[in-house]
Amino acid sequence: MQCTDDPVHDGTGRAQTAEPFPEKASQQVTEPRPEAQYTFRRRGGDALRPDVRIYANIVKGGMLGLSRRNWSGMEHIPLKGPAILVWNHYSDIDPLLVVHYVYNAGRHPRFLLKESILRIPLVGPLVRSTGQIPVKRGSAEAADSLRTLERELAQGHVVIMSPEGTVTKEPDRWPMRGKTGIARLALESGAPVIPIVQWGALGIHDRKRDPKFKLGRKPVTVRALPPVDLSPWQDKEPTREDLAAVTDRIMEDLRAGLAEIRGQEAPPLFDPRQHRSDESESSE
Numbered sequence: 001m002q003c004t005d006d007p008v009h010d011g012t013g014r015a016q017t018a019e020p021f022p023e024k025a026s027q028q029v030t031e032p033r034p035e036a037q038y039t040f041r042r043r044g045g046d047a048l049r050p051d052v053r054i055y056a057n058i059v060k061g062g063m064l065g066l067s068r069r070n071w072s073g074m075e076h077i078p079l080k081g082p083a084i085l086v087w088n089h090y091s092d093i094d095p096l097l098v099v100h101y102v103y104n105a106g107r108h109p110r111f112l113l114k115e116s117i118l119r120i121p122l123v124g125p126l127v128r129s130t131g132q133i134p135v136k137r138g139s140a141e142a143a144d145s146l147r148t149l150e151r152e153l154a155q156g157h158v159v160i161m162s163p164e165g166t167v168t169k170e171p172d173r174w175p176m177r178g179k180t181g182i183a184r185l186a187l188e189s190g191a192p193v194i195p196i197v198q199w200g201a202l203g204i205h206d207r208k209r210d211p212k213f214k215l216g217r218k219p220v221t222v223r224a225l226p227p228v229d230l231s232p233w234q235d236k237e238p239t240r241e242d243l244a245a246v247t248d249r250i251m252e253d254l255r256a257g258l259a260e261i262r263g264q265e266a267p268p269l270f271d272p273r274q275h276r277s278d279e280s281e282s283s284e
Helices: 050-066 094-104 115-119 123-129 141-154 181-189 240-262 272-283
Strands: 002-004 067-072 083-087 112-114 133-135 158-161 193-199 218-224
Touching (some): 050 067, 083 094, 094 158, 112 115, 112 158, 181 240
Parallel strands (some): 083 158, 083 193
16 A cells, blocks of 8 residues: 555544654554554564664654655565565665665664775764674675675564665666675575665755755655565575576566656666676777
8 A cells, every 4th residue: 555745634634744753652553554654663563772763763854854755565564574675776865765664664674784884983883783784895705794694584684685786877777787695695595575666865865966965855755565476496506597587586576666656667677797898899
């Protein structure tokens, strides 16, 4: 089911609007319904430490001031148990939009982040204390990060990944081909892979625009999709071709979901390696 950030009515004629910070538990009236929850977190999800709640509500307050939300598909995110959440990454600010959505879905958002973020004064210790998972791109330590993700899933947590590993290089911000680490994690853990598609973050921040950042509430759509069907590759030792096929299937589901909310026909999956090869050939 789909909801918007506009005031809604509770059947008694009273308009209800989202609050930037949750009320005390005794005052919460969140119903255990499958549709998106705008004001409070869904009940029955992850218990959070007080400091994590504080940090999450700081992010939540900021996102409420920057986005006018259109959320749907929250019922596809399980309240308990492991899950791999993947999202289309096209803006520097879209991870915060996903944090807000996953937090209200009742889960503790745990991201796979660039290790360099943890070296930023003040920000690094805060990010690490909330359970985020660092990775050094293209290094032997990337395998250690994969094992860390497997341990998180074994403990019943959700982990959030951008399969591309970076902001998409596709000129029109469509998803590009992902890295096969997501496929290996999905097949070895058996955890469901749930795509989260989102669009509208460029209205808030666009690294290609001057000025990059714009104030004001911009329309943002976030939608979780049903788990990706990986049954053809399960219960067997995956080959390199299998891992590539699983990764493409995940990215194709993200692409299809994004095409629906953008109302456009999606292009083929963008391959940055092929693009670089074509540019090199054209310059010769």
